[in-house]
Amino acid sequence: MLVDHVVTATVATVRAGQRVRILDPACGDGRFLVAAAEAVRQAGGVAELTGVDIDLGGLHAAGLLGDVEAIEADALVHDWGSRRFDVIVGNPPFLSQLASATARDGGSRFGGGPYADAAADFLALAVRLAVDDGGRVGLVLPTSLLTARDAGPIRCEVAAHATMEWFWASRDLMFDAAVRTCAIGFRRGAAALLTAAGPSPTIARSAGADFVRIEPVAAPAATPNDHWGWLIADSHGLPPVPPIHAAGTVADHALVTANFRDQYYGLVGAVRDDADGPPLITTGLIDPGRCHWGERSTRFAKQRFDAPRVDRSTLVPFMQRWADRCLVPKVLVATQSRVLEAVVDEAGAWLPAVPVIRVVPNGPESLWQIAAVLTSPVASALIAEQSVGSGLSAATVRVSQRTLGQLAWPAGALTAAVGALRSGDLAACGRAVDAAYGVHDETLYGWWWDHVSHAAADRRRYSGAGDECG
Numbered sequence: 001m002l003v004d005h006v007v008t009a010t011v012a013t014v015r016a017g018q019r020v021r022i023l024d025p026a027c028g029d030g031r032f033l034v035a036a037a038e039a040v041r042q043a044g045g046v047a048e049l050t051g052v053d054i055d056l057g058g059l060h061a062a063g064l065l066g067d068v069e070a071i072e073a074d075a076l077v078h079d080w081g082s083r084r085f086d087v088i089v090g091n092p093p094f095l096s097q098l099a100s101a102t103a104r105d106g107g108s109r110f111g112g113g114p115y116a117d118a119a120a121d122f123l124a125l126a127v128r129l130a131v132d133d134g135g136r137v138g139l140v141l142p143t144s145l146l147t148a149r150d151a152g153p154i155r156c157e158v159a160a161h162a163t164m165e166w167f168w169a170s171r172d173l174m175f176d177a178a179v180r181t182c183a184i185g186f187r188r189g190a191a192a193l194l195t196a197a198g199p200s201p202t203i204a205r206s207a208g209a210d211f212v213r214i215e216p217v218a219a220p221a222a223t224p225n226d227h228w229g230w231l232i233a234d235s236h237g238l239p240p241v242p243p244i245h246a247a248g249t250v251a252d253h254a255l256v257t258a259n260f261r262d263q264y265y266g267l268v269g270a271v272r273d274d275a276d277g278p279p280l281i282t283t284g285l286i287d288p289g290r291c292h293w294g295e296r297s298t299r300f301a302k303q304r305f306d307a308p309r310v311d312r313s314t315l316v317p318f319m320q321r322w323a324d325r326c327l328v329p330k331v332l333v334a335t336q337s338r339v340l341e342a343v344v345d346e347a348g349a350w351l352p353a354v355p356v357i358r359v360v361p362n363g364p365e366s367l368w369q370i371a372a373v374l375t376s377p378v379a380s381a382l383i384a385e386q387s388v389g390s391g392l393s394a395a396t397v398r399v400s401q402r403t404l405g406q407l408a409w410p411a412g413a414l415t416a417a418v419g420a421l422r423s424g425d426l427a428a429c430g431r432a433v434d435a436a437y438g439v440h441d442e443t444l445y446g447w448w449w450d451h452v453s454h455a456a457a458d459r460r461r462y463s464g465a466g467d468e469c470g
Contacts, residue, residue, distance in 0.1 A: 002140065002168075003091075005211050006183050007035040009166050009204075010089050010138030016044035023129065024090040025075035025122055027051030029058035032089045033068055050085070052078065076109060076121050084131045091140040092122035094179050111157055113150025117142055120151040123184075127162050130188040137162065137188070143169060143180040146228040147387050149402055156226040162186035164219060166204040167231050168211065182232070207235060224406040227386040236388050239447045241381045245438035246408035253409060254331075254370055255360045258401040259322075264354040266319040267310060268301045275309035278327060281345075282308075282353040286334040288375055288452050289426050291343045293350070300353055310351050326351050331359040331371045335399045338451040339380035344371045357401055372417040375426060376433030377441070377448035379407055412436030426452055 014020060022036045030051055037047040049068040051059055052075040059065050071078065095118035108116045110124035119141050126137045145151050169182035202216045220230055234240070250256065271280055284298045285291055294307045312323055328348040334341040335355045342359075344367060352358050359374075361367045373379055387398045410433060417432035430448060434440065 002183065003031050003035050005168060005206070006138045006140060006185075007032060007039050007089055009168075009185050010136050011036055011039045011043075011087055012136060014040050014043035014045040018045040019048060020045050020087055021048045021050070021085045022087045022089065023050045023052070023085040023126075025052050025088065025125060025129075026090055026092040027053050027059060027068075028091070029062045030064040030068060031062075032091065034062075034064070036087060036089055037067075076118070076125060080129060083129070084135065085129055086131055086135055088126040088130055088135070088137045089139065090122075090126075092119050094119050094142045108150070108154070111153040113153070116148065116150035116154060117145060120145050120148070120154045124154045124157060127158050127186060127188060130162070130186075133189045135188040136185065138166075138183065138185040140181055140183045143182045143232065146182065146231060147225075149225060149400060152225040152227070155228060158186065159226065162188040163201055164203050164228075165201075166206075167217075168206045169232050169235065170208050171235065203231070205231070224386055225402065229385045229388045233385045233388055236384075237447070238381060238384050238388060239441070239444045241378060241385065241444065242439050242441055244378060244408060245411040245436075247411040248409045249405060250359070250370065250373065250407045250409060251405035253362055253366045255362070256357065256401050256405040257360070258357050259352060259354045261354075263319070263322060264301075266316065266322070267351075267353070270311050270314045270319075271300055271303075271305065271308045272311060273305050273307050273309070275311040277310040277312045278323070278349055278351045280305075280308040280310050280353050281332055281343075281350045281356060283334040283336060283356055286332060286341050286343050286356070288339070288341050289343060289371070289421060289424065289429075291332070291345075291350070323351060326358060328360060329364065329367050330361070331367065331374065333357040333359060333374065333399060333404060337399065338384075339448055340374045340376075340383055340399065342371050342374035344368060357399065357404060359404065368418045368421060369414045372414055372421045372429055372433055373407075373410060374404075375421055376417070376430045376437075377444045378410075378434050378437045378439050380448050380451075381444060382407060408437075410436035410438075412438065 020040045022033060024032045027033060033049045033051050037049055040047040051068045052071045052073055054074050056070050056072045059068060059070055108121055110121045112120050123139055123141060126139060130137050163186065164184060165187050166185040167182065202218050204216055205214045206212060207214050217231065279293045280300060281291060281293055282298045282300055285293050285296060297304055297306050300308060312320065315323060330345050330348065331342050332345060332352050335357060346367065359370055361370055383399060383403050386403055412435060414436055417429045417436065420428035420432055427449060430445065
């Protein structure tokens with residue numbers, strides 16, 4: 001049972017007679033508190049339980065109000081003063097900030113971006129409330145927290161004050177809600193951080209409903225956006241990325257931009273198959289190195305089109321200006337894929353639908369270089385690792401404006417890669433870009449090529465899945 005697994009891993013060693021202060025900041029019916037108290041009792045210790053919830057009805061129904069210091073409040077805004085706890089466990093609420101019904105007022109209070117799940121705030125609070133000398137935290141969290149952009153500052157703060165010790169995840173849905181979950185354990189304190197300052201600590205891992213032990217993993221020194229995707233990358237079939245030779249990032253060579261709701265709704269009503277304006281390119285029309293406009297039908301604004309064009313005469317002024325900015329030589333990148341899928345618009349003739357990302361080079365010499373870099377095993381694996389678990393399904397990754405801009409640029413020459421891509425030889429392009437990164441890894445290449453060679457079949461199967469504004 002997940003509760004028992006989290007509690008056992010978090011409580012750890014208890015001395016006989018030791019008083020252990022235990023907090024569940026979103027306690028519900030108190031099941032984590034009950035399990036933690038029993039673990040402490042069996043070890044010969046004495047548990048002091050504190051449970052917080054905006055509604056204490058769960059504790060009341062479970063008959064626990066007399067055994068627990070019950071605080072009816074929102075733990076995220078409660079005044080904790082100098083109180084600290086030895087053990088903090090629980091399953092805080094997963095509240096997406098994209099939904100108006102659950103969005104917080106005023107954004108994250110713990111440093112996260114405006115769209116950070118509320119569960120990230122509970123993690124930040126738990127680490128802050130753990131005692132400095134060995135306080136332990138074990139929480140059930142949404143898997144998306146591992147790589148979500150707006151949770152990045154919270155992951156950074158947590159890593160600065162505590163060491164991750166164990167991790168559990170399941171690719172199957174464990175609860176009624178359609179959210180994939182994980183559980184993470186941390187230890188706060190000087191001793192833990194001294195260990196982290198030396199060789200990377202090894203994190204114990206388990207997986208699935210049976211909590212089967214899997215290969216431990218060492219935390220990398222640093223990752224873009226402070227992501228924790230490396231915890232689940234291998235379980236999603238991603239090969240490890242060898243050390244690379246990099247010189248800057250994609251953002252040093254191009255402007256990476258994404259469109260949002262304003263552009264989406266600004267195009268609605270202007271798209272027709274019989275219009276005479278620029279072609280509209282959706283995510284479903286992009287495969288590695290190739291655009292299928294006019295060859296494959298696609299969806300936009302809940303309609304299906306065979307060859308969608310934009311009637312510019314119907315666009316309002318701000319959309320006219322947007323179209324002018326878009327109709328330049330660029331690289332267009334799909335946003336829901338198994339590997340990076342990018343195509344060159346050399347003539348600057350296409351308009352990108354939402355949520356297609358456009359990459360506009362700083363100079364004409366960079367146009368095909370950018371597309372080549374994005375058509376490589378290393379680039380795909382780097383993006384996949386820092387976004388794994390955040391896509392529409394467990395098998396897809398979410399490509400964002402930020403992750404593309406932060407993507408490492410290879411230090412080596414790209415002449416051979418550009419030539420291969422121009423001629424349509426994706427395999428040679430991928431190998432040449434990897435060589436420019438200083439990487440020669442057949443496992444990595446095989447993973448990438450398997451997805452590239454199946455991209456067309458996957459795109460037909462999921463045609464239009466990522467072409468609506470969420």
